[in-house]
Amino acid sequence: MRTLFTCMIGIAFLIVSVIPAIGQEKVDAKALFEAKCNACHKADKATSKKKTPKEWQATVTRMKEVRKAPVNDEEAAIITKYLGENYGKEAKK
Numbered sequence: 335m336r337t338l339f340t341c342m343i344g345i346a347f348l349i350v351s352v353i354p355a356i357g358q359e360k361v362d363a364k365a366l367f368e369a370k371c372n373a374c375h376k377a378d379k380a381t382s383k384k385k386t387p388k389e390w391q392a393t394v395t396r397m398k399e400v401r402k403a404p405v406n407d408e409e410a411a412i413i414t415k416y417l418g419e420n421y422g423k424e425a426k427k
């Protein structure tokens with residue numbers, strides 16, 4: 335009985351800690367982008383442009399690999415997605 339109770343408390347905590355994270359994904363991506371991409375040039379170097387997701391991928395990869403922006407693969411993916419969704423343009427057909 336005690337174990338079950340402990341287990342339920344655990345699950346309740348898990349749910350409570352996961353719920354706020356869902357709505358925050360976008361905010362976190364913006365904060366991450368501004369924290370990581372504002373050092374060598376202003377973030378508006380990126381936000382003043384519109385690129386296709388593929389072009390953003392290339393830019394973020396270049397910043398990471400060539401310019402040595404301090405992002406890991408996961409952060410690069412989050413920033414690429416954020417830029418694609420908010421500063422995107424349609425791919426040329």
Ligand code: HEC
Pocket residue numbers: 370371372373374375379380383393394396397398401402403404405413
């Ligand atoms: C370590 C320094 C540094 C960091 C950190 C950095 N950049 Fe850059 N960025 C540069 C330099 C230098 C240039 C100009 C030369 C070039 O375009 O490669 C540039 C140019 C750019 C350009 C204009 C050129 C283009 O392709 O449109 C964009 C957009 C850009 N950066 C986006 C980003 C993003 C997004 C991040 C965060 C992931 C980032 N940068 C982080 C150094 C950096």
